[in-house]
Amino acid sequence: MALKKVYDFPYNKVQSQVISAFRKNQRQGTVADVISVTGLPKYQVETVLPAVVNDCRGQMKVTDSGEILYHFPKGMARQSQASKLKQFVNVLAKVGAFLFKIWIVVMLVGYFLLFVLLILVALVASIALSASRRDDRDSGDGLLGMFAVSRLVEFVLLLWLYSGDPVVRKQKKTKPFYKAVFEFVFGSEPQPEAWGKMERKAVISWAQRNKGLVTLEELMAMTGKSREDANSFVSRLLLEYEGEPQVSDRGTLYYAFPTLMKTSQESREYRLPEEDLIPFTRNPASTNRWIVFFNGFNAVLSVYFLSGSLGWLNPHEAISIVYQVALSLGVSSGASYSGVHNLVFWILGIVPALYSLLFFGIPGLRRLNERRENLLIKLRNFRRKVVARILARPKQIELTVEPDSERNASGHPGQERQQLQESILREVADQRPVEVIGEAPHFYFAVPELEAEQFDLDKIRAQVDPSKFSLGKVVFDSGSSEPV
Template sequence: MTSITTTPDTSVIAALRRLRGRATLGDVVSATGMPDHEAEGALKSLLETHRGHLEVADSGDLLYQFDPKLIERDAEPFWTRLRRGAWSAFKVGFKVWTAVMLVVYFAIFVLILIAIMLRGSDDRGFGGRGGFSLGDFFILHWLLGSRGWDRRGLYYGDSYARRLPKDARPPFYKKVFAFIFGPEEPKPTQLQKDRTVLQLIQARKGVLTSSELIEHTGLTVEDAEEEMGRLTGAYGGDPQVSEAGEVVYAFPELMKSAHGKVRARAPKPTWMRLEYPKKLTGNSAGSNWGIGLMNGFNLTMATAMGLLPGLTAAGQGLPPLDPIIFYGLGVVPFTFSGLFYAIPLVRSFGLGGENRGRLRRNIRRLLVGLVYSRSVGTVRWIPVADAIRHVNRALKDQQVPPKTILWELERLAAEFDAEVEAEDEGFRYRFPAIRETFVEAELMRRLLKLEDQRLGPIVYATSDTAAEASQRDLDAFDRELERAEVDLSRYLPSPTRVGYEEDFEVVMEPVAARTRTRSRRVPRRPPSQWR
């Protein structure tokens, strides 16, 4: 259940600023005089709205770590907002201009050609071959969008359109906009993005750690801790410190249902959610050719009928061409048609950088799969050669520099404080911390039993007698043995499989998307940027 966003308590914010964003619950209670339950609620609320996460202090207490400036999570620099707003306004304006220019001028030029051809047919007789046939009208009808101009909804590209029912596929004009500006970028709400994470929490019996979130999202450790802090504030999370000092997050409210025990299937792990290379337009080749020829026709006619005659007359000292013809049929459509080609050309220069970023994220996700497969169960070493081989096998149709793979592996090793050894063949890495966090989460699940909504045994009480304390020590020893024997294999789905997931699947309804759990390969030939 999402919490209702309220105005943060100013006294808590002021106290955190004085404490430079780093405080325990006791620090905030002392600084504000608030009751501890109110202070704890205020801190969790701030975790939802401001950048921050939870750590474990040396004393074993929970430590709230916020940005010293108490920056809000959605805060953006002014110039970033300005650039985005300017580009958005330009896109809207150019789309309106496109709807008028491309179609109206295409129709005008076609009518002019019809008139020329009809005049030619009159000169040659009615049976001449210069007339305008019925087939030409069918072509015009298709180009103008036979499905109508009133259909709503976003267009994420041809792969998206193929998944829709035939009568609901987007009209041609949306493909025209995609040709210029690219397919619409999915903009899921925070609730939509949280959907699969909540499903993961429920599948893990209401208990989750940042390492388990990384298994699902591929986030860095720092970003995963930030995200767990936000989820704690948004969905009534209760952070716990395990006996080994790990922060484990419990979400009891997500495990309550009016329909009995909550059961959920874990979503796909991050190595089965790779990103496809981004395409320039997202259209099929046929659509791009049709759009390009349509604009090329306008460009040619504008040059031949208005621009070239006007410039020729001016160059030869002849009487100037009628301004309506020169500007109306020459300069204006020529300028529009030139921009129509220039905008996607300029966008293509940034497409390489975008796809390199996607490739790096895919490499990280694949390495997360390899590291987790050798760490969650029995902790094993990962030689660099194995990592390179694993990534190249999964991305065999793409050029993956070994240096990039090594760099991403070193980043993972630094984030998880991995052990490193040097061999004759190179370095190898070992990630025992990952298994430790999974074990602590599993033991917390057994302790809390949130799926049954009842508490497990008490770990410590100040009223213990000597005999009770001795028994608890024996129980603690048994739990240490349990840590070594706990089976975590069910929390590592499909460690050897690799899959892709389209961006738009996050925001589409399951029925409309018609998605199926399957592995898909990258095409053998890298797709053209112009598709």
Template sequence: MDQIKNNEAYRKVLEAFKNQRKGATIADITAKTALPLDSVRELVGVAADEYRARLQVTESGEILYSFPHGFVSKYHGFRRNLSRTMEKIKKGMLIAGTWIFKVWIMGMLVGYFVLFMLIALASLVISVAGSSSNSNNRSSHRGNGLGGMYFTSQIFNLIIRIWFYSELTKSLDGRYYENRRAKPKGRPLYKAIFSFVFGDEDPNGDWASREKRSVIAYIQAHGGVISLPEFMTLTGLPPEKADPAILSCCAEFGGLPEATEEGTVVYRFDPLLLRADSQDRSFTGLSAIIKRLKSFSSNKKNMNVWFGVINGVNLAFGTYFFFNAMNIGGLTSQTPIGAGLYPFAVTHMLFSGLFSDPLPFITIGLGLVPLIFSLLFWLIPGLRYLRLREENEAVKFENMRKIGYGRIWENPREVKAGDLPPDIPECRPRNLAAAADKIIKELGSYAVPDVTLDNRGNPVYTFTELAREKDALKKYRSSLDGSTSSLGKTVFDSEG
């Protein structure tokens, strides 16, 4: 596992260098990868050796790394080539395995649906043919044959009704047929089915890295200094979790706590200021990135409805065949064929030509397997939907906490609970009043506010200590000497 993590970290370092063609320092690569400072130092040294980096030592003592000769490894031995080949094979096998699994799900869903529809159609045809060939027993045949097809005919009727309703809905929207030819090609069916069952990729899958990069960018934009309330706003962490988290950041990125003249604790990250990247990292206020909500599926609603209908048909047929196989067993010439047993009897007859005893195939292949698959096909997305609601609710509160902390920090002397909820849907949990009250109480555990009432009787909170900390931080930043973060001129160049 450690080797996998190291390979992934090394890949991130190389990608960062490829996007920084004019050269970069350790601070630049740290800001782009959000990897710990010590890890970046180690991996940059490995990359510099493998790809023959150009080293330029500046007056500040910082090294500027660049790769004018490209990224062609100097290692061409058998073991190195074998290692790269194995990595490509593993990656290819993972992609192939995922694709096969998606195709298998599609094959099970669509394959069983087509098979059951063919069985139903064959039963209907045989029933009609049987009733037509024996005019003396027409009424009897209709009772046992066509009457026995009520189950399958209702399935056909349901599918036709849903299809007609779908087409009618589309026709009411004139744009559908006007733009039908201009619409881009849809996603493959196996991907759409997989999306319905298991959902899509997590939109916040790289969140830890994105959040660290935003914190680093804020630090670099503010003289290498950050306070705990600012860190809480950027990360959405309550005070009891933010305190150990910022100390962890200090360990990762070379930060040190320091007290101002007023006794306020700030955190300095001087190593992150030694940058070659001239990109402006200034912030407009204290803006925090927010998480995106997870969607149940990227499919259109009518497509998911169709998947549900098809799976419902499979579930109905699977239950039907499994129930009859377990209760009736094998059919003989003496077995009475009632109305509800006719499709089972026709299937038994059809597969008698392929199997000496078709009962095991009907029990397992047409009964148990599609029955279990259909239940899981509904159970998995059903449980995922319930979990998704709770996860999105937690995301909304975390996002609102960031915005709320930011608004309190912006104006700590006059805070009203009603001013905290933003208009962004991703930041509005179900109970806004309770969420706002919780946010104020959380921040109140860090800096206790004074409470007064306005003209309407609503509480107004004054975070006096927070205001003093903000003023002390502003004064501290204004006293910093920006020249200490300058790289200076190049005093040594490995390429002359």
């Protein structure tokens, strides 16, 4: 009965007790510390610890005696407790974003069509006016207005005709226009889940080809994550794949994933590709030009109607004919002149002007944020190259890594990039001493303890017997009625 209570326990309750124990112990401690505070069985503490570390973004240290010290520099706030509220907020945000996106497209296309319709009406009115005038001087004004409006209509039609072959447009399978507008304004939809799967695939491939053992520095080389982010990442991996942190007799910390080794096929090598930079959009250039044209057209017409409402257009000049037509249509519907004037000022002037400003402003602000994110992507890609160089020869590290593409061109060439590489080296070394051997300009770095830990891990891997991960002989086959 006692055995059942040890192995069959209320998981969430024990998890809360462990978190409380770390809070009382200044957010750090060993398994023994937790047991002494809570009185819980060792099995229960060790079972929930991976979940606690992951949920509270904890990290692990190794002491001189080889003991694992768990610590939580970001506090003991549980991410899972805020998940429901976060999910609710995310749902509201998605609904709001969807409605905002619909509004964006409706306004863009709607105002464009409205302005074009007013221009066409003005063209018809201009033709009728010129036909009714018999005086050459008066007819000249009408013809001038007709010419100005017809040139604008012709300009729009030419843009449409030369934007691409209509047959090609019908044959090419492109994204719907409304999705292209969404992407122009809000950018490409991020896919962190897909990248996370690729990272896990790379780690699993490495673990399966290296006796199921992984170090934090190897994770940094694979993913380009900082030490802090790699610590958080390995905490999730330990929870997801039933891994466990281990310390060798020499004090080398590594992570073992024995469950990943029990496969029916030989593992294939998979290397994580470089992370792509965030583009402005993935729309075809011609589509973006059309979107810019539509909004630019709306912006110009909104300024035109604002100018007319503010009295900046001479009513006797041909250029004011579209504005005069808009007023005439409003007055003919029975509204007062002052009411129509205010309506034109707000509906055809202020609203589309502010919308056009917003339409171009959001992508501009978004791009500023994406540039900052692209700098981080370049840093992660560059860190992968530098960490790989460090791990290749820990006792003779030449920090002469140069980018080979825009995706990993982090830092400016020269002293800034050299300082960045040295910063990455000290991050990898952590608390291990870093030696500088030689004198400038011919010098290199060395981290002897890192090389010793690598030798230690190589010995541990060599001692792992692959046969213990063998699946063994098949003793039952559900697809066969014959005994195996």
